[in-house]
Structure formats: structure tokens, C-alpha cells
Amino acid sequence: MADCIPIAPELPFRQQVIELASHLARSLPNSDQASYREFVGSYESKVNKEGEEDVAAEQKTEIVKSLVAKVGELKGALDGLKESDVENSHLLLQYTLSTTFDPLSEEYSTSVKNVVEAVKKGGEASGRQSRVDVASRILNNTYNYLPSTSSLRPTVLLSLLSLLSTSSDISILPLSSEVLSKSISQWAISSKEKVDFLLSLSQLYLSASELHKALDVLIIALKESVDTKIVEKAILVNLAISDKFELDEILKIQGVKENLGNAKSVVDLYEGDEVENVKKGQEWAKSNAAWVEGAGIPEFTAESVVRKVRLVALLALAARSETRQLEYAPIAKALGIDESEVEAVVIDAVRSKLLSARISQPLSLIKIQSISTLSSSTRRFGSDEWKLLEKRLNEWKVSVTEARSVVEEAQKLAEQPLSGGGGDKRRGGGGGGKRDNRQREEQGQGQQDGQSTQQQGEEVAAA
Numbered sequence: 001m002a003d004c005i006p007i008a009p010e011l012p013f014r015q016q017v018i019e020l021a022s023h024l025a026r027s028l029p030n031s032d033q034a035s036y037r038e039f040v041g042s043y044e045s046k047v048n049k050e051g052e053e054d055v056a057a058e059q060k061t062e063i064v065k066s067l068v069a070k071v072g073e074l075k076g077a078l079d080g081l082k083e084s085d086v087e088n089s090h091l092l093l094q095y096t097l098s099t100t101f102d103p104l105s106e107e108y109s110t111s112v113k114n115v116v117e118a119v120k121k122g123g124e125a126s127g128r129q130s131r132v133d134v135a136s137r138i139l140n141n142t143y144n145y146l147p148s149t150s151s152l153r154p155t156v157l158l159s160l161l162s163l164l165s166t167s168s169d170i171s172i173l174p175l176s177s178e179v180l181s182k183s184i185s186q187w188a189i190s191s192k193e194k195v196d197f198l199l200s201l202s203q204l205y206l207s208a209s210e211l212h213k214a215l216d217v218l219i220i221a222l223k224e225s226v227d228t229k230i231v232e233k234a235i236l237v238n239l240a241i242s243d244k245f246e247l248d249e250i251l252k253i254q255g256v257k258e259n260l261g262n263a264k265s266v267v268d269l270y271e272g273d274e275v276e277n278v279k280k281g282q283e284w285a286k287s288n289a290a291w292v293e294g295a296g297i298p299e300f301t302a303e304s305v306v307r308k309v310r311l312v313a314l315l316a317l318a319a320r321s322e323t324r325q326l327e328y329a330p331i332a333k334a335l336g337i338d339e340s341e342v343e344a345v346v347i348d349a350v351r352s353k354l355l356s357a358r359i360s361q362p363l364s365l366i367k368i369q370s371i372s373t374l375s376s377s378t379r380r381f382g383s384d385e386w387k388l389l390e391k392r393l394n395e396w397k398v399s400v401t402e403a404r405s406v407v408e409e410a411q412k413l414a415e416q417p418l419s420g421g422g423g424d425k426r427r428g429g430g431g432g433g434k435r436d437n438r439q440r441e442e443q444g445q446g447q448q449d450g451q452s453t454q455q456q457g458e459e460v461a462a463a
Helices: 012-028 033-046 056-072 081-102 106-126 129-145 151-167 176-185 191-207 213-222 228-239 261-270 276-285 291-292 302-320 328-335 339-351 383-415 421-426 430-462
Strands: 325-327 353-359 365-371
Touching: 012 033, 012 056, 012 081, 012 383, 056 081, 056 106, 081 106, 081 129, 106 129, 106 151, 129 151, 151 191, 151 383, 176 191, 176 213, 191 213, 191 228, 213 228, 213 365, 228 261, 261 302, 261 325, 276 291, 276 302, 291 302, 302 328, 302 339, 302 353, 325 328, 328 339, 328 365, 339 353
Parallel strands: none
Antiparallel strands: 325 365, 353 365
8 A cells, every 4th residue: 555646537416426327326226327328417417407507506516425424325426337437436535525625624524534435335245245346456556546644545555454354365465564654643533542543443353364464553552652452452463473482572662561451461471480389370360261251352262371471491402401402301391291292392392483492302302492581581690591501602712712822733743844845836735745855764764774783794794
């Protein structure tokens, strides 16, 4: 969705009305030539009575209001010879409304809202995807026709997304958090109206099971108002998202921690020692079953909360392991599960990209390869974590020192002078020099052995 520059049609008011009436006539039930001519003729007589080209302002208002009423009666008048004809007629209608009424008047606002609601209902009631597509494009064009500051834009956008959520796929409309935030900042509406719009929008995304989008919208709403109910809902939606294991994005918003409401008890499960929180989470699940059910978010359950607490605890165990290996029994005890369930929990953690590990069933051992750096458990450092870090740094220091020694010795060997002159280099460089040295050593040793033998012979003879 992007802002467009509307191109005004070069049509006098009389021709605008006749064009719109002609389109509406095609959407009449059981339309035939006679009814078509009768309907269009009734509007021709209104705009060209007694040959007058100019129509009084008051009469223009009444004519346009009657056209809007007919659009509502025909549920958007989505019938036409071609889909493009329907879209063009609605663009013309928007232009007619903006030139007939004061864009800041209540009459204009009411007329636009009535047309938008009629188009939405027509798309929803049609039962045909082609009609839904036409209605969606009309609403999209209407949104873009309105000025970027228009207070009507939120209404049109909600209608468009509502139509998509019930009749199609809401995700086909690209609406990033950045675009939404920018648009809201431009709308000439109060902060309360912005929050109401965002809450309605988040509910649409929730109904369509678009939890990530719903959370994004609620976070934008929290930046407008840190209301306890909005905080609670944002936290619950965050917990309902299966692959989100942190609340940081919500808690870092100023004022949120002071307005947690009933969500404080579940937020506490993400504070303190992760392993100890497993038992607290199980107790929390038993005592808050009614509150969880009353939240009305299908994906948010007591079991989903305990699952996340266990996975975060598993991550903490992996981070604290000096050997990067975990046996089944300690894991089962820490997570409050049977040993037969350990593999399933580890696989869940791997699929959730919290860690990378290998499972050794014969040894009942989990071999940790890597741990997610996005988890709060890997960022929390107590005395045990500092001791482990110090030990690993010392091990790393020793390894680096040994590696440097090997490199330095290799450099010394490489820097030793080569013997044998240029000829040796031509025959292969240092390799030839080494062979010559070895030969001279062997000759010298032979001469020494000969002299020793001769000396021993002389001693024997003397005896």
C-alpha cells in the first residue's frame, strides 16, 4: 500500500452523475434495458432540468447523497461489464464526494464511511474471490486517494484488512511496522483514537492467527499509551508465539514494568534463576488456569508457558556446562520431566534455534555444539557464570600460547641460513644443501673411525 497522486477527471458535475448512475444501473437486481434507462433517466432529469447546465450547490448535495445511498443498498455496486469499470466508477465517486462536500465536514466523512462499509459488505457477501479482489482494490484505491493526514484513512484501512481476514489472506497486504508507525503519526486524530485503531487492528491479526503482526501492532500501541490492559495483552501474545522466548522488546518500553497488572506473575518466571523457575512455572500453571483461559488467545495456554520456561532452563544448563555435555538424568531432574522426555525437549530447543546439539542415545548424553546468543539466559551472569567464563578464558589463553610457540619455532627454522651456494638452489634450494652437509658428516665420521682402528692396531702390536 502506497500513497498515490489522484488525477481528477475532466468531467462536469452533470457528466459525473450520469456516469455514476450508469454504473449503478448495471448492478440493479434483474437489470434490463428498460430499468437501466429509467434509472439513468431519473438522474439525467435532476442534473439537466429545463435545460439548465448549472446545478445549485444544495441540489448537488442531495443528488450525491442519493447516489451514496444507492451504493449502500447495492452493497458497493460491485457488478460491471469489466472489473476495471467498477474500480474506475468508485474512483470517480470519491472525486465527486471530495468536490461536492467540504473534506473536513461531517457530511463528507459520513458519505465516505458509508461507501467503504458498503464495499466491504459486498466483498464479504459475494462468496466469490474475484469480487473480494475487486472490493479490496477499491478500498486500497480509496485509502490512497485520501490525503496522508486524513482522519478517514484508519477507517478505510481497517475495513480493507477486515475484508481480507474474513474472505481472503490478510498477509497479502504488506504492512510493516515502519510503514504503519509513519502513517499513524500523520493521521489527524487523537492519541486515544490511534490506540483504539491499533487495538482493533491487533485483534484482526489475532483472529487471522497472525501473532507476530498482532504483537508488532500492540508494541506500537504501547508507545502511544502504557495502559495496563494493553501491557497484559502484549505480554500474552508474546508468550503465545512459539518461537519467542524473551519479553525484552515489551519490557524496555518506558512505563511497562510499572503497569504489568495480572501479567506480573508470568513475567516473574523470566527473572532470576532459570532452573528454579521451572518449578515456579509448574505451580503458576496450576493456580492461573482460569486467567489463562479468560485471555481468549487460543495459542496462549498454561502448557505453552511451562514449555518456554523449560526450554530457557535447558539453555541455561547448556551455557553453564564446562564440558559442553549434559546427561539425561540431570536434565530430567532440572526440568521436572521423565528421562524419556529429554530427547523431545532437546529436539524442540534445536528446532526453535535456541541451541545446536547432538543426541547420543547409547550414552544418554547431549553434546552441545552452540548456544543462541539471543536468549536472556545466556546474558544473565552470576558468580557461577563468571567462574565458568574465567576457566574457559584461561583454557583459551593456554591454547593461544601453545599455538604461538609453534608458530615462533617454525619461523626460526625458516630463518636459518642455507648452505651450498647458488648451485644448490638451482638443484632444489635448501634440500640440496642438507644432502651435502650429510655427506660431509658421513665422510668425517669414516675418517675418525679409520684413525681409531689404526691406533688400536698399533697398541695391540706394541703389547
